Amino acid sequence: VSGVDDVAALIVSWAHPGEELEAYVSHSRTTNVRAYQGQVESLSAAEPAGAGVRVVIDGRQGFAWAGTLDEGVLKETLEEARDNAAFGQPDEFAGVARPDGVAPPALDLVLPGLRSAPTDAKVELALELERAARARDPRVTGVRVATYADSYGEVAVATTTGICAGTEAGMCYVAVSPLVEANGDTQIGSGLSAARAPSALDLDRAVADGVDRAVRLLGATKPASRRVTAVLDPEVTAEFLAILGATLSGDAVAKGRSLFAGREGELVASDVVALISDPTDPGAFDAGQVDGEGLARRRVPLIEAGSLRGFLYDTASGRRAGRASTGSASRGYSSTPSVGAPALTLAAGTRSPEELFATVGDGVYVQEVSGLHSGVNPVSGDFSVGATGLLIRGGALAEPFREATVASTLQRMLLDVAEVGADHEWLPGGPAGVTLVVHEVSLGGA
Amino acid sequence: VLDPSLVTEVLQAALRTGGEFAEVFVEDARSSSARLDDGRVEEVTSGRSRGAGIRVVAGETTGFAHTADLSAAGLHAAAEAASAVARSGRPGTATVALAPWRDEGPDVRVLPEDVPKSAKVDLLTRADAAARGAGGGVRQVSATYADNRRRILVANSDGLMAGDDQVKSRFAVQAVASGDTGLQTGRESYGLARGFEFFGDFDVEQAGRVAAERALTKLRARPAPSGTLPVVIKRGGGGVLFHEACGHGLEADLVGKRASVFAGRLGEQVASTLVTLVDDGTVPREWGTYAVDDEGHPASRNVLIQDGVLTDYMYDFLRARSEGRAVSANGRRQSYRHLPMVRMTNTFLVNGTEDPDEIIRQTPHGVYVAQLGGGQVNTTTGDFVFGMTEAYLIEEGRVTEPLRDANLIGNGPEVLALIDVVGNDFAMGPPGTCGKDGQGVPVGDGQPTLRVQALTIGGTAA
Numbered sequence: 001v002s003g004v005d006d007v008a009a010l011i012v013s014w015a016h017p018g019e020e021l022e023a024y025v026s027h028s029r030t031t032n033v034r035a036y037q038g039q040v041e042s043l044s045a046a047e048p049a050g051a052g053v054r055v056v057i058d059g060r061q062g063f064a065w066a067g068t069l070d071e072g073v074l075k076e077t078l079e080e081a082r083d084n085a086a087f088g089q090p091d092e093f094a095g096v097a098r099p100d101g102v103a104p105p106a107l108d109l110v111l112p113g114l115r116s117a118p119t120d121a122k123v124e125l126a127l128e129l130e131r132a133a134r135a136r137d138p139r140v141t142g143v144r145v146a147t148y149a150d151s152y153g154e155v156a157v158a159t160t161t162g163i164c165a166g167t168e169a170g171m172c173y174v175a176v177s178p179l180v181e182a183n184g185d186t187q188i189g190s191g192l193s194a195a196r197a198p199s200a201l202d203l204d205r206a207v208a209d210g211v212d213r214a215v216r217l218l219g220a221t222k223p224a225s226r227r228v229t230a231v232l233d234p235e236v237t238a239e240f241l242a243i244l245g246a247t248l249s250g251d252a253v254a255k256g257r258s259l260f261a262g263r264e265g266e267l268v269a270s271d272v273v274a275l276i277s278d279p280t281d282p283g284a285f286d287a288g289q290v291d292g293e294g295l296a297r298r299r300v301p302l303i304e305a306g307s308l309r310g311f312l313y314d315t316a317s318g319r320r321a322g323r324a325s326t327g328s329a330s331r332g333y334s335s336t337p338s339v340g341a342p343a344l345t346l347a348a349g350t351r352s353p354e355e356l357f358a359t360v361g362d363g364v365y366v367q368e369v370s371g372l373h374s375g376v377n378p379v380s381g382d383f384s385v386g387a388t389g390l391l392i393r394g395g396a397l398a399e400p401f402r403e404a405t406v407a408s409t410l411q412r413m414l415l416d417v418a419e420v421g422a423d424h425e426w427l428p429g430g431p432a433g434v435t436l437v438v439h440e441v442s443l444g445g446a
Numbered sequence: 447v448l449d450p451s452l453v454t455e456v457l458q459a460a461l462r463t464g465g466e467f468a469e470v471f472v473e474d475a476r477s478s479s480a481r482l483d484d485g486r487v488e489e490v491t492s493g494r495s496r497g498a499g500i501r502v503v504a505g506e507t508t509g510f511a512h513t514a515d516l517s518a519a520g521l522h523a524a525a526e527a528a529s530a531v532a533r534s535g536r537p538g539t540a541t542v543a544l545a546p547w548r549d550e551g552p553d554v555r556v557l558p559e560d561v562p563k564s565a566k567v568d569l570l571t572r573a574d575a576a577a578r579g580a581g582g583g584v585r586q587v588s589a590t591y592a593d594n595r596r597r598i599l600v601a602n603s604d605g606l607m608a609g610d611d612q613v614k615s616r617f618a619v620q621a622v623a624s625g626d627t628g629l630q631t632g633r634e635s636y637g638l639a640r641g642f643e644f645f646g647d648f649d650v651e652q653a654g655r656v657a658a659e660r661a662l663t664k665l666r667a668r669p670a671p672s673g674t675l676p677v678v679i680k681r682g683g684g685g686v687l688f689h690e691a692c693g694h695g696l697e698a699d700l701v702g703k704r705a706s707v708f709a710g711r712l713g714e715q716v717a718s719t720l721v722t723l724v725d726d727g728t729v730p731r732e733w734g735t736y737a738v739d740d741e742g743h744p745a746s747r748n749v750l751i752q753d754g755v756l757t758d759y760m761y762d763f764l765r766a767r768s769e770g771r772a773v774s775a776n777g778r779r780q781s782y783r784h785l786p787m788v789r790m791t792n793t794f795l796v797n798g799t800e801d802p803d804e805i806i807r808q809t810p811h812g813v814y815v816a817q818l819g820g821g822q823v824n825t826t827t828g829d830f831v832f833g834m835t836e837a838y839l840i841e842e843g844r845v846t847e848p849l850r851d852a853n854l855i856g857n858g859p860e861v862l863a864l865i866d867v868v869g870n871d872f873a874m875g876p877p878g879t880c881g882k883d884g885q886g887v888p889v890g891d892g893q894p895t896l897r898v899q900a901l902t903i904g905g906t907a908a
């Protein structure tokens with residue numbers, strides 16, 4: 001296989017006069033090991049590759065993709081994209097990106113230790129993870145999944161408008177789901193550690209998170225319905241940030257699908273809220289040199305001191321809004337670019353989670369939420385999700401609860417943020433995690 | 447697709463390091479879709495993915511590799527990678543004799559690939575116009591048409607060879623309405639294992655109107671209650687309840703790892719006697735239907751719960767092998783790049799006897815759910831949630847005011863026991879995509895109108 005940049009350049013060289021063409025090509029290597037009861041349950045290794053071709057002719061856009069870099073198939077794929085363009089309706093804002101002079105950040109996102117790690121070492125990590133989880137606590141009765149996985153690869157984007165860019169990234173993680181049991185009650189935990197190279201993985205922490213956080217939920221009961229102050233676990237905060245990111249998409253705003261449309265400059269959150277998308281931070285797992293259209297990734301302030309500063313744009317949504325792209329196009333080879341919200345992060349506060357519990361006095365600590373894909377409407381902002389966690393009583397964590405819901409609206413929740421914790425940490429899902437204190441949340445239970 | 451003698455050769459090579467079982471899964475998938483948004487057909491897309499996944503099983507260990515290169519060299523390289531984990535076994539030569547298999551082609555009248563793209567695009571513009579015509583509050587409409595054809599061939603070292611040619615068509619409309627209470631959304635989707643003839647029976651304009659009316663209705667909706675109430679679920683609107691409340695917990699891979707509340711409960715009463723639950727991959731043309739699963743076994747109808755008693759779990763090849771029993775043809779994978787695991791097909795509650803209107807009349811105070819959205823379950827505890835996307839209050843036995851979106855939450859075994867009336871009006875629901883361990887597969891669900899005596903509603907009203 002020749003390099004992804006050569007393949008992208010080759011596809012662009014097939015363009016006809018008068019058509020804009022963009023080739024997005026990716027190639028990666030992945031390994032996945034699962035351990036179960038002291039043995040390797042499965043070991044998968046693969047090198048997926050593919051290309052997406054976008055053609056814009058007279059404002060009409062067509063797209064086609066193929067899961068291969070075979071030259072004959074790529075030629076057919078371009079023909080398909082061309083044919084598809086004839087059925088799109090003209091859009092004055094459609095088109096591929098143009099070079100904007102912004103230099104991509106210098107980032108080194110594939111550490112040599114990831115490329116060179118032998119398969120045996122990866123297998124050993126998975127086996128060790130399972131062993132350690134079983135040994136951590138006498139209440140561990142089994143481990144549903146103990147996984148080591150990694151992936152690294154290259155992406156290239158080339159266009160007839162002069163874009164020729166690429167990005168490289170890699171990461172690995174270990175994940176464990178221990179089953180714990182006491183007095184007939186069973187819980188499942190999840191612990192994770194992610195890094196750019198296997199040597200930087202923290203197995204002890206993944207195991208401790210997986211086991212201890214499940215153990216403390218044993219014996220949980222349904223809480224009484226009421227309005228409470230909720231303290232969100234960093235992972236829960238990150239899940240909400242991902243949804244908030246979708247409402248700050250310039251495309252959703254332009255098409256009347258965002259509750260923030262037309263509100264730039266307004267106070268949309270409490271003054272402790274400062275939100276940015278910063279894929280130039282090498283600590284972020286979705287950091288990168290360029291976006292899905294080949295433009296430089298950059299730092300985009302979204303909310304400052306509670307005031308709405310701006311939105312995220314790709315090329316088309318930027319043109320529609322009369323703005324420049326913020327380098328926020330997200331995609332894989334099987335889809336056209338869309339506006340993403342990479343590396344979202346809240347500015348950290350100054351106090352530890354324990355100090356926050358003490359301040360709150362009485363409330364709930366939300367350790368996990370479920371049903372986010374069905375329970376949050378990013379257009380209306382209404383949300384209602386399943387919640388599991390611990391009561392906060394007398395300024396400290398107390399007994400566990402389960403089978404509850406927390407509900408509010410995204411808008412109200414942003415205004416009700418009382419404090420952001422100091423425990424900022426990038427998580428593999430994208431946004432950064434941080435403990436968050438939110439007043440006036442509806443807790444639904446018995 | 448592939449020459450049987452090459453497949454035989456690759457299977458034999460895969461067993462050379464001592465594996466006990468080898469399988470070649472070949473897939474050729476093509477898809478096309480068109481999307482309308484903001485009054486314009488924004489894009490028409492085509493996709494193509496072709497390749498093979500090879501797995502080798504040695505003891506409790508599975509090795510897996512996949513390739514997009516279907517040449518002899520590409521397949522042999524994948525077989526070698528997949529068999530690398532089997533080095534603990536005794537190297538040797540295996541003989542594989544494949545059963546003959548004949549490709550019968552897809553069971554549809556009009557292949558989507560034979561339909562002009564203009565006809566697909568036309569469906570979108572008709573739905574858009576109908577949705578926008580439904581009322582002045584409709585501010586935005588998007589619509590998606592999608593079809594795909596997936597041809598698979600599975601061959602394994604036990605001599606099995608089988609294949610399938612799966613065609614699916616899907617259509618969805620989403621409308622956004624704006625009013626004093628902000629923005630609200632409504633959605634309607636349909637999908638079946640059918641070709642383009644589907645659109646001869648299915649009215650896309652009606653879909654557009656339904657999506658718009660759902661959004662408009664919600665503009666005048668009040669916040670959903672917070673607390674525990676009786677819930678009546680309309681036919682075809684809540685099959686996801688069973689998918690989440692017990693379907694996942696009856697998957698043998700989770701049961702085998704004791705990660706299910708239903709583990710060790712065969713023969714026990716796990717639900718109200720009104721509950722008979724079936725998983726059936728043979729229902730003609732349904733979204734979760736196939737001729738053979740992704741391990742080559744003919745789809746079957748499996749009764750999981752009969753009159754409230756747990757009768758069986760769902761199995762794939764590996765799980766069935768370790769328990770020394772027959773597969774239930776629930777071995778599925780997202781694509782040739784994935785390992786198969788136990789998955790549902792079409793999962794549904796069979797008909798009861800009650801008149802659905804009578805169920806509402808007999809409910810003094812509660813919630814009527816016309817449509818549930820997606821859900822999620824923790825199979826270990828049985829706790830699940832799912833979203834209500836169209837719901838109303840029931841007051842004095844009548845359906846009254848609309849409610850805003852909220853999640854319902856419950857515990858699988860507890861909720862199954864609390865089903866106290868089941869209607870006689872069975873219907874399948876909209877097409878679903880079920881996610882498990884990072885893989886998505888198409889699934890169907892369905893149920894007649896039914897009542898759960900008490901469910902927790904996660905609204906914001908006191």
